[in-house]
Amino acid sequence: MPINPQRLDSQRLGRRALLENSTLLLTAASMAPATVFADDVPSPFKIGLVTDLHYADKPVAGNRYYRETLAKLEQAALQFEQADPAFIVELGDLIDAADSVQTEQRYLKTINREFATICSERHYVLGNHCVDTLRKEEFLGGVGQEKSYYSFNQGGFHFIVLDACFRSDGQPYGRKNSVWTDANIPPAELDWLQADLKSNQSPVIVFAHQRLDVSNSHGVKNNADVRRVLEESGNVRVVFQGHSHQNDLKDIGGIHYCTLVAMVEGSGTDNNGYSTLNLYRDGTIAVDGFRKQADYRW
Numbered sequence: 134m135p136i137n138p139q140r141l142d143s144q145r146l147g148r149r150a151l152l153e154n155s156t157l158l159l160t161a162a163s164m165a166p167a168t169v170f171a172d173d174v175p176s177p178f179k180i181g182l183v184t185d186l187h188y189a190d191k192p193v194a195g196n197r198y199y200r201e202t203l204a205k206l207e208q209a210a211l212q213f214e215q216a217d218p219a220f221i222v223e224l225g226d227l228i229d230a231a232d233s234v235q236t237e238q239r240y241l242k243t244i245n246r247e248f249a250t251i252c253s254e255r256h257y258v259l260g261n262h263c264v265d266t267l268r269k270e271e272f273l274g275g276v277g278q279e280k281s282y283y284s285f286n287q288g289g290f291h292f293i294v295l296d297a298c299f300r301s302d303g304q305p306y307g308r309k310n311s312v313w314t315d316a317n318i319p320p321a322e323l324d325w326l327q328a329d330l331k332s333n334q335s336p337v338i339v340f341a342h343q344r345l346d347v348s349n350s351h352g353v354k355n356n357a358d359v360r361r362v363l364e365e366s367g368n369v370r371v372v373f374q375g376h377s378h379q380n381d382l383k384d385i386g387g388i389h390y391c392t393l394v395a396m397v398e399g400s401g402t403d404n405n406g407y408s409t410l411n412l413y414r415d416g417t418i419a420v421d422g423f424r425k426q427a428d429y430r431w
């Protein structure tokens with residue numbers, strides 16, 4: 134059994150690395166040939182994931198160490214440099230709220246300057262804090278992204294970015310007009326999602342900020358409707374989300390809902406959290422978590 138040299142390059146030796154380099158690769162080799170990847174796509178196809186950075190130049194509040202996010206992101210960047218992901222996804226709350234638009238723009242500029250050095254292809258999911266002070270077009274303009282929800286194909290997968298920063302009455306968040314517990318995917322976005330999934334045959338990975346798997350204050354209010362659309366497609370493998378700052382995993386209707394740990398929580402780089410998502414040729418999906426981020430393999 135040949136050992137994948139890329140995996141051996143990983144500094145993350147120990148129990149899991151051994152597993153990946155022997156047992157699990159043996160399993161993969163004995164399975165049916167590739168059904169997901171084109172031959173020219175490297176396996177694993179790698180994606181960087183971070184969430185809830187909440188960067189702000191302001192004092193600690195509770196367990197949120199806003200200023201330390203810069204050092205934590207630098208640490209994550211070193212890992213991503215080694216993994217060399219095809220793209221990186223920031224799952225929302227890149228910045229924390231400021232009192233003025235000008236200050237908020239400064240926070241965004243500061244953190245995005247660091248974030249942009251990690252990878253040339255980046256996807257930003259809108260978090261409630263991203264569009265607390267700023268309007269959506271201001272945040273998106275600041276990070277160079279055209280839309281708040283959209284889809285794209287890469288590595289044999291179909292990826293969908295969702296935007297739940299809408300009030301129940303359909304108004305988009307911005308200029309402190311929202312209550313964080315009132316997150317919704319409005320009918321127009323839901324219709325778009327349904328049509329997008331219908332026109333796609335590839336396995337799907339969804340990125341959202343507010344949660345689609347809980348009905349408490351961290352959940353999207355109409356998430357049962359969203360889940361129904363996702364389940365109807367039959368192609369959605371996993372939804373990655375942030376917002377509640379803790380590792381969590383729920384399986385509902387054949388779809389994994391994986392909540393990633395927040396970068397902002399806790400002092401020092403030991404309390405950091407970030408991950409590499411590895412998509413394997415045999416269809417295996419693995420989250421390689423660092424620091425406080427849990428590992429998963431489906």
Ligand SMILES: [Zn+2]
Nearest residue numbers: 185226376395
């Ligand atoms: Zn957050």
